[in-house]
Amino acid sequence: MKRFVLLDTTPIPDNGGALCLFEYGEDFVIKIQGGDGGQLMNTRMHGSEDALAEIPCRKVAGRPGSRVLIGGLGMGFTLAAALKNLGKTAEVVVAELVPGVVEWNRGPLGEKAGRPLDDPRTTVRMEDVAKVLQAEPAGFDAIMLDVDNGPEGLTQKANSWLYSSQGLSACARALRPKGVLAVWSASADRQFSDKLRRAGFKAEEVQVFAHGNKGTRHTIWICEKLKAQ
Numbered sequence: 001m002k003r004f005v006l007l008d009t010t011p012i013p014d015n016g017g018a019l020c021l022f023e024y025g026e027d028f029v030i031k032i033q034g035g036d037g038g039q040l041m042n043t044r045m046h047g048s049e050d051a052l053a054e055i056p057c058r059k060v061a062g063r064p065g066s067r068v069l070i071g072g073l074g075m076g077f078t079l080a081a082a083l084k085n086l087g088k089t090a091e092v093v094v095a096e097l098v099p100g101v102v103e104w105n106r107g108p109l110g111e112k113a114g115r116p117l118d119d120p121r122t123t124v125r126m127e128d129v130a131k132v133l134q135a136e137p138a139g140f141d142a143i144m145l146d147v148d149n150g151p152e153g154l155t156q157k158a159n160s161w162l163y164s165s166q167g168l169s170a171c172a173r174a175l176r177p178k179g180v181l182a183v184w185s186a187s188a189d190r191q192f193s194d195k196l197r198r199a200g201f202k203a204e205e206v207q208v209f210a211h212g213n214k215g216t217r218h219t220i221w222i223c224e225k226l227k228a229q
Contacts, residue, residue, distance in 0.1 A: 002024055002025040003024070004022045004023075004024050004029065005022060005023045005024070006020060006021075006022055007021045007022060007023055007028075008020070008021045008100065008104065009021075009033060009100075010098060010099070010100020010101065010103075010104075011098075011100070012097070012098055013097055013098065017032060017033060017034070018032075018033040019031070019032060019033065019040070019098060019100065019101065020032070020033050021100075021104050021109070024042070027042055027043045027044045027112075028042065028043045028075070028104075028108075028109050028112065029041075029042040029043075030042070030074075030075070030101075041074055041075055042075075043075055043109070043112040043113075045216070046075065046077040047208060047209050048184060048208040048209070048217075048218035048220060049074060049075070049077040049078045049081070049146065049184070050077055050078070050080075050081040051081075051206070051208045051220055052078050052081070052144050052146055052182050052184045052220055053070070053078045053079070053080075053081035053082035053085065053144055053182075054081050054084075054085055055182060055206070055220065055222050056068070056142040056144060056180040056181075056182040056222060057081070057082050057085035057086050057142060058085050059142070059180050060086075060141040060142045060179070060180060061085055061086050061087055061090070063141055064089070065089050065090070065091075066086050066087060066089075066090040066091075066141050066142075067090065067091045067093070067139065067140050067141055068082055068086070068090070068091075068092055068093070068140055068141055068142040068143070068144065069092075069093045069094075069095065069129065069132060069133060069139075069140045069142070069143045069144070069174070070082060070092060070093070070094045070095070070144045070146070071095050071129030071132075071133075071143070071144065071145040071146065071147045071162070072095075072096065072129070072145070072146040072147040073094050073096040073101050073102060073105060073124070074101070074146060075105070075109060075112065075113060076105045076109070076110060076112070076113035076114075076115075076116050076117065077112075077113050078144060078146055079092060079094055079113070079116040079117070079122065080113040080114050080116040082144070083116055083119050083121060083122070086121070088121075090121055091121055091123060092119075092121055092122050092123070093123045093125060093132065093140075094122065094123070094124050094125065095125045095127060095128065095129035095131075095132045096124065096125075096126060097126075097127065097128050097129075097147075099126055102117070102124060102126065105117055129145070129147060129162070130161060130162055130167065130170070133170055133171060133173075133174035134170050134174070136174055137173050137174060138173070138174070138175070138176050139174055139176075140174055140175055140176065140179060141175070141176050141179055141180070142175075142179060142180040142181070142182065143171055143174060143175060143179070143180075143181050143182070144181075144182045144183075144184075145162060145171075145181070145182070145183045145184065146184040147162060163183075163192065163195075165195060165198065165199060168181075168195060168196060168199035168201070169199050169200070171199075172199055172200050172201065172225055175225045177225070178224065178225060179224075179225045180222065180223065180224055180225070181196075181201060181221075181222075181223040181225070182220055182221065182222055182223070183196075183220065183221040183223070184218065184219075184220055185218065185219045185220070185221070186218055186219075187218075187219060188205065188207075188219045189219070192221070193205055193221065196221060196223050200225065200226050201223035201224060201225060201226065202223065202224045202226050203221050203222070203223040204221070204222045204223070205219060205220075205221055206219070206220045206221070206222055207219060208220055
């Protein structure tokens with residue numbers, strides 16, 4: 001009988017909380033310490049994490065020297081999908097605030113996604129994705145955000161800024177002409193769709209199954225930058 005086995009706990013910087021990595025049979029699960037028992041992510045259901053990178057990276061893969069930014073390493077599936085859909089000269093920058101998450105991906109967890117951190121096209125920055133995108137105007141062809149459960153900060157209240165009008169405008173400034181912003185969410189949010197349009201994006205809300213073609217569906221906003229910021 002499968003059971004959850006706690007492998008490690010890592011603090012969330014400037015939060016006071018922590019993330020926990022569990023082994024569950026052949027899979028791995030990440031939860032918030034002391035939470036309601038719900039899973040933030042697991043290695044069995046990652047279809048929407050794959051799609052978060054597949055859709056925007058296919059749109060920009062043909063550009064010379066494509067450069068993309070991923071906010072939140074998670075279990076590495078979004079990074080792996082980005083690398084799979086980009087060319088040999090591309091660069092994928094991953095901003096991850098929690099050092100322990102990077103260590104988990106360098107350890108046994110990394111095998112599940114094919115060890116994308118070992119790819120020479122990958123650059124990891126141990127800092128808030130908001131700081132990265134603010135520091136590099138017109139620095140990226142695509143930005144993929146999966147830093148929390150959606151447009152409301154759950155694991156880190158500061159994440160809420162990214163989904164604010166100011167944060168979305170900063171994303172637009174960090175994108176090159178015709179750049180693409182992709183945002184993952186556990187559920188739909190009509191108000192957020194409107195906010196994206198006001199920030200200068202042409203936004204499409206896509207529903208993606210978490211695993212295969214059945215079960216829970218997650219939301220991904222695919223947003224094309226319409227004008228210079």
